[in-house]
Amino acid sequence: MSGPDRRSRLLQLAAGAAFLALAAVLVLIVITAAGSGDGGDTEIEGRAAVAKLLDGIPQRQMTLGDPAAPVELIEFGDLQCPVCAAYSEDVLPEIMETQVRKGTVKIDFRNLTIIGPESVGAGAAALAAGEQGRGWSFVDIFYRNQGDENSGYADDDAFLRAIAKAAGVRNLAKWDAERAEMTAQVEETSQEAANLGFDGTPSFAIKGPQTGGIKLLGFPESAGELEDAIEEAG
Amino acid sequence: MSRPSEGTLQRAIAFLAALGIGVAAYIAIADANSGSPVCLGGGSGCETVARSSWSHLGGVNIAVFGVVAYALLLATAFFADDLARFAGFVLALGGFGYSVFLTYVELFKIEAVCQWCLASAVLMTILFGLCAARLIVFAGAPEASPERA
Numbered sequence: 001m002s003g004p005d006r007r008s009r010l011l012q013l014a015a016g017a018a019f020l021a022l023a024a025v026l027v028l029i030v031i032t033a034a035g036s037g038d039g040g041d042t043e044i045e046g047r048a049a050v051a052k053l054l055d056g057i058p059q060r061q062m063t064l065g066d067p068a069a070p071v072e073l074i075e076f077g078d079l080q081c082p083v084c085a086a087y088s089e090d091v092l093p094e095i096m097e098t099q100v101r102k103g104t105v106k107i108d109f110r111n112l113t114i115i116g117p118e119s120v121g122a123g124a125a126a127l128a129a130g131e132q133g134r135g136w137s138f139v140d141i142f143y144r145n146q147g148d149e150n151s152g153y154a155d156d157d158a159f160l161r162a163i164a165k166a167a168g169v170r171n172l173a174k175w176d177a178e179r180a181e182m183t184a185q186v187e188e189t190s191q192e193a194a195n196l197g198f199d200g201t202p203s204f205a206i207k208g209p210q211t212g213g214i215k216l217l218g219f220p221e222s223a224g225e226l227e228d229a230i231e232e233a234g
Numbered sequence: 235m236s237r238p239s240e241g242t243l244q245r246a247i248a249f250l251a252a253l254g255i256g257v258a259a260y261i262a263i264a265d266a267n268s269g270s271p272v273c274l275g276g277g278s279g280c281e282t283v284a285r286s287s288w289s290h291l292g293g294v295n296i297a298v299f300g301v302v303a304y305a306l307l308l309a310t311a312f313f314a315d316d317l318a319r320f321a322g323f324v325l326a327l328g329g330f331g332y333s334v335f336l337t338y339v340e341l342f343k344i345e346a347v348c349q350w351c352l353a354s355a356v357l358m359t360i361l362f363g364l365c366a367a368r369l370i371v372f373a374g375a376p377e378a379s380p381e382r383a
Contacts, residue, residue: 010373
């Protein structure tokens with residue numbers, strides 16, 4: 001093939017490739033915008049806010065904060081509970097900023113299912129996310145996307161998968177396989193809460209050098225009350 | 235204005251591809267260490283993007299694919315024949331198209347911007363321009379002796 005012919009052929013191929021690439025990008029964007037890409041997380045809200053809130057704070061299983069923090073705040077919550085959701089947005093962020101980031105306290109989330117059986121599947125999914133260091137991200141994003149209690153959303157596979165994706169769970173296959181195994185743990189912590197006398201969510205307990213074991217806080221209504229309890233425990 | 239020689243374009247492509255390898259490798263290494271790239275200006279954009287499920291394809295961090303693409307682009311800069319010109323164009327076109335898509339995802343799906351991803355997108359955009367110019371201007375030209383890039 002002569003030089004000019006080869007040049008003409010190459011430029012034709014290049015134009016065709018450019019057209020295909022443009023079409024491919026447009027199709028990808030349209031599919032993604034429609035939310036039918038790979039799990040449909042388009043309706044999940046609050047991921048950026050949660051990422052900002054938890055940015056730089058260690059997450060290990062369901063514990064948020066420095067594992068060596070002297071004080072441990074234990075929250076018993078139900079992912080379907082609207083009061084827990086409000087608490088996680090209105091009260092806990094202050095504790096995270098003033099206490100958790102400093103390494104003086106860590107917060108442990110434990111499931112206490114009181115709203116209904118769907119909370120068990122949701123709680124197990126959160127625990128499985130915790131196995132990949134995204135437990136608190138899962139819980140906080142779940143709270144921001146709550147639906148009506150026991151309406152079928154809370155243990156819906158597609159919804160939970162979308163929350164897991166938004167939380168940054170990397171190995172969704174592993175998460176999916178492990179969440180079924182976590183049901184027993186959800187029931188164990190619910191029983192633990194009942195043994196402590198808790199029958200509502202959120203309920204808090206605290207452990208620290210000054211508490212001499214676990215101390216029940218119940219439902220501290222403000223960040224100030226929680227801060228006082230943390231100070232006394234430390 | 236005089237037209238740049240193919241050698242000049244090759245050197246520019248090699249330089250930018252090497253930069254791209256550095257950027258993509260940094261993101262990939264940060265991910266492999268279970269962390270995320272650090273945004274130089276502060277903020278959580280880099281961690282948010284790195285933690286999103288969009289950052290992985292088939293369990294592999296997309297920055298790894300970026301390293302491979304930049305390395306191949308670098309390789310094309312060392313040859314001055316039509317195969318290298320066309321291969322460079324196709325690689326840069328693919329990289330540019332995917333960068334456009336990822337930037338869309340960052341802005342409208344993840345709602346966070348990672349400076350390192352943006353830097354890579356800018357590099358890939360410039361590389362696409364250079365590779366397209368190289369192909370358009372020099373396609374069909376006699377094969378030159380190998381250039382030092």
